Amino acid sequence: MNFAAQEPSVAREVELPVWRLLDLGRCEPVRAQAFAESVAESVAAGEVPNTLLLAQPASPYLSLGFHQSFAEEIDPSFLERRRVPVIRRVEGGGTTWLDPDQWFYELVYRDEDGGRGGPADLERFLAAPARAARDLGLPVDLRSPSDLVVGDRKISGNAGGDWADAHLLVGGFLGRADHGAMVDLLRLPHPGIRPLLRSLIERWVTSWETETGAMPSWSALRDRLVEAFRALRLFQLRPAPSTPAEEARFRSETVPRHTDPSWRELSPVPRSPGPLIRRLRVAGPHGLLVLSGVVGTGLSVAVVDGPEVRAGYVLDTAPDALPRRVARDSPELETLRDAVRAAPGFD
């Protein structure tokens, strides 16, 4: 054994700040999603170190991005059928379906200690889950700014936010992807959009099971995640439990906030004037834009990769009619492209 070669890394390890490793295990949805908000207040106050949380939701739920509209996003008939809770997270991104076949990692840290907050931190920290997956044989890469992908298909979504003077970065791996639920949960302005969306989700979203034929055990992935975060050489990790103050705050503030309809159903921000009535991001630059009055007088759909329109569809007013594909290089498609150029796409 070459002790001389080990000394520098041991010395560096000693100098690294100590972060807490808080493994929540398998827990109720609101704890898996939002316990980090209670931790953020303790971290910001300096009562506990910066923290890496690990969690697995014990039952399915929906999570709205902070700026998503509950009324516009969620299909009420889906909620009636599935009876799952809806949790508005304080981080960004779109509406997501979360279930026990997914595993979460969440970082809570003070300004400057781990990063300054903002999209640059996503790239910095996501090297760890990408490495953990590769260590388990899955060739995962980061697709800037926030997705982990296998080839060109998303296997992990990530988002961030600032809360209580701390930064939060949350993400998770898809062990198994429930493409049906991902589509059916959404309230859409026309039923003809659903099959288009489903085909895109199946194309651009993958899972551990799809890629390898099996899901890894949570304990194996958890161990690899911890090792990969340590390997970033930004901090040491020491396991420690939650504090009584965090648990008390979670019960008295976090859970009531997330079960309060006024938080869940936060009024939507006014939409931009113009023909764009819905943006449906599937993964990274891939998604659908639903427009009104651009081709004919009804609804049309542009299938987009970033700023590029890959295909266009016109939706008949009859709800059971199939979408009509717009011919390539037709004036209709050009009209659709002009409208998309003026609208915010998926960069």
Next chain:
Amino acid sequence: MSSAPSRTPADAGATCAIGADLWFRRDADGTYLVGLTDLAQRRAGTLAHYRGPAAGRLYRAGEPAVSLESEKWVGHLGLPVDGTVVATNPAAEADPRTINQDPYGAGWLYRMRPLEPGSFEARSGAPA
């Protein structure tokens, strides 16, 4: 002739910045217009969402009132001083890219009336 978007606080008649992120301008009616500095909007990247504070409501300094999102990261900002919000910029809420394109002009965030006269200036170190 079309005018180019303003790029410095002086272009908006702003008296001062608060930290690196916010600028403000005192108007004759005693209200203050507040916006994001060019540095802050560049650091944030292209903004996808802006939710302003509720008009008519009294906020305490630092109480979360404003949220901005870019590239799936949400920043929750408090107001710099205690006061009542007079208006939120509807154009910036409808298209947050306005904040990127014209941070000292059309992309202002909100207008407020401070509870204590001079509190903005005290916060920034500028003469009242």
